[in-house]
Amino acid sequence: MANSSPTKCVIIGAGPAGALAALYAARRGWDVEVYELRGDLRDASTTPLNFTKSINLALSERGINAMRQSGSDDLLETVLSETVPMYGRMIHGKSSSRLSEESQQYDVHGRFLRAVDRAILNKLLLNEVEALPNVKLHFNHKLTGADLRKRKAWFEQQPSRKPETADGAQAHQKQDASRSTEIEVDFDLILGCDGAHSSVRYHMMKSVRMDYEQSYIDTLWCEFTIPPAASASHTTPSARDGFATSPNHLHIWPQSDKMFIAIPSTDKSFTCTLFAPSADFTSLEKYPDGFLPFFQANFPGAADLVGRAELRKQFLENPHLPLISVKCSPHHHGSAGVILGDAAHAMVPFYGQGMNAGLEDVRVLFQHLDAHPSNMQGRAKALEGYSAERVPDAHTINDLALANYWEMHAGVTSPLYLLRKKVEEFLSDKVPVTGFATQYSRVSFSNQRYSEVAETVARQGRILVGGMLGTVLLSAMGWAAWWAWRYHKTGHSTMKTADGFAGLSMLWERVGRMLN
Template identity: 60%
Template sequence: MDKSSSRQKTVVIGAGPVGALAALYAAQRGDDVAIYELRSDLRDPSTTPLNFTKSINLALSERGINAMRQSGRTELLESVMKEAIPMRGRMIHGASTTGELYEQSQDYDVHGRAIFAVDRGDLNKRLLDDLESMPNVSFHFNHKLTGADFRSRKAWFEVAGGKSMKWSVDVRDQEIEVDFDFLIGADGAHSATRFHLMKYLRMDYQQSYIDTLWCEFTIDPSAKTNDDPNSIFKISPNHLHIWPGKEFMFIAIPSTDGSFTCTLFMPSRYFSILEEDPNKLPAFFDEHFPGITGLIHQTSLIASFTKNPHLPLISIKCQPYHYSDSVVILGDAAHAMVPFYGQGMNAGLEDVRVLYSILDKHLSPSSKSSSSSSLSRKRALALQEYSLTRQPDAHAINDLALENYTEMRASVISPVYKFRKWLEETLSVYVPSLGWQTKYSRTGKVDCGGLGGGSDESGCDGGGAGLVEVEEGDEAGAVVCEGADVVGVEDYLLVGCEGGRGELWGVYSYDFLDV
């Protein structure tokens, strides 16, 4: 790099939602930003579909919304929220002892706050389109990170369609070499950035899989029958639908076209049994997920099971997240988690906000014209603070995501769980002097009712994202702790109580939507 230039070159590895938002933050601060992505342009329909490794739909919570809001790109957030569907609770499906189907709604929050179902590909496209409009941003698709020197600030990439994709010293001279001032790795659970980062520091690293696979299905939309826009939905569009099965579960998330993206979670041994004879699938669903075969035709059910991949669920923890002043990893590269709190992407987007809030604190606008050594020292301190600050939160939500699987597939139908939920809400509403907060009341959900301004297509009163307000404060962690011993809920209050921190990771409870 030309050290005489005051403009910093930031290289971002990974063009998914987290990498794209990180690039947006960097570009907004005047950096020259280069984004390198292993795959083809993710906006191209011919690119490997994201749902080969990721669910089509995911939950966008206030954590992710706020991260986009803080980017300063108001129009971007408004466009995303116009295509988002508010989900105000779970809808539990089952059958009585007489075989009669039932639905039972469980609101997330007594105040009606919601999380939002969004299409992953659409969100990614909007972020990339916004980046493409910025003159200091460049895209480099089909580039595989094969080497990095974080001391001399150089990275090497292979370009798809050329030489062998197997890296070795022998082909180094055939690769392109890229200089950078700062590198951000947002390249997912199997991060190449993290792999190379491990060579430069003593990184603690833990990877585990749970004995559960997942497969995706679709509930097709209905034909519109009247003026009600919701008539295209076969089931309620404002809920996360769950068919709990104790050992397994089936869920459905709404899409704006009236369809539902559905996911089956099941121990691998059951997948093996059904793979031997997929024709047993409809009977299996009738027994464990009553009502599904009335929403998905049996032939479609079998076709989805045989055609769509059966994918594992990985959990990754590591520390630290940075080396010196030159590199940091974000999102799944730093803390991949199982999807049962729906916080994987939201946590990654919040990584970006937290990182740049710390960088801004250490690097004032005038410091960018400081000497190279001074700038390096300040950024090194900022990255050290980021790792120390973010790691406990990330590890906590990782653990909580694992614990929430039990609640979603089994506890939601337990009488004890239902009583606990009723008691929590009663204490919160009628005995506020106790300082008790429900599990969902301060998890960053958005209050989308009664904000004025009409209604958008998703049915969220208030419409545009500029009207979204959130009830949460820096004191939230301490407030929640006041009631921590009332009903034995220390499992999800653990981090919220730790030092009374305002980040309040310990009371996230967003359900699945982020495989």
């Protein structure tokens, strides 16, 4: 029997995943309350948790599809109007003392990613949510405790910052008004959308036998900005439409263990990120005079796009941040709680799927909830089904994101990687009946489960390697037959023929090692 009163849903975190979850829940008639640790994220003065603008986001099909199914007719169109299409990667380098640019398309069928500013996306989602009568937004609220068995949560309500007077002093306020107050909130279902260091996950682990793994890679990142062409001292040959370089690419300056990337913004600037081993950051912090030579040697042309003086200034002023990876299982607690987005599967940013996976979490969760009755028993089955589906997918994309770091800074210049990509794209385009597609296109331009993508791509790889080995084998057998016939005809000894086949065997082993 369905509950007579609407489900009360408490959502922790007002980022993109939390805002979209609130929208999905409200569209189903639930009473929704969203609690956010920070101030209103639509306010430019609100400081992000990592004290930086954060890496620009690459919106792909999974995130788009999640918004498409939100029940808000104009939301997706409004969001897409604030994006910049990226049709591929632009690989920057230096050849014969000249700077070079090489475009690599993402998809043989012309599909593309969309660069979006996280703050703009968050603002549009929160505006959509706030307009609904059954949603309440609470900012400056810190989750201090949660009992999922009793379905209660406690929040510390932070005092709002008071306006300043003309002389810079804060306006007078009573002593007790400046203190935090604690409130207690009841809920039927709590959704943890509160990031990699999730408080909901922490409290959930007290009563759930949750496997949990947290790790950092030996790479730090720092943010930079390339200004619009009108303000830039240098541009590249691909610059157009007021951008200092091509506006329709994700730009990469690759090196063996580091890279510099740039993603376009709607204001014609580029948000850039340096990824490098922690030892490089330590050295540059200790010897800042070596910063420009470091950039010129590793990322030719990038310093001039940012501006040489500005480059050093931004490196010294912007934080140098770690990259965290989180895996856990399960993602739910009975019928009372579930974690989504980075709270469930924080990942390194090298596949551009962190936000997309978080938005897809919302769609998949409510797909399971819609398939069961709205009572506690039905919700428990829905959350169990959600965890069973989402955990393997989350673990897979977490691993793929880490592996894609190699593709971005090394694979983009690897002949074998590029050969496989060309073969798969050729089969996808010219022989679609084979069902072949690159891993990147499956991840970025489809809604196929991440775990199924990995299995399908592994099967494709075995077929391709088998085909290549078969081709090499047939060619080698033909060559060997011709060689034996020739030497037999010219009267060479059997011993020399045997030596020839031994040489062929060594060649075969070498080819096998190369393909593997």
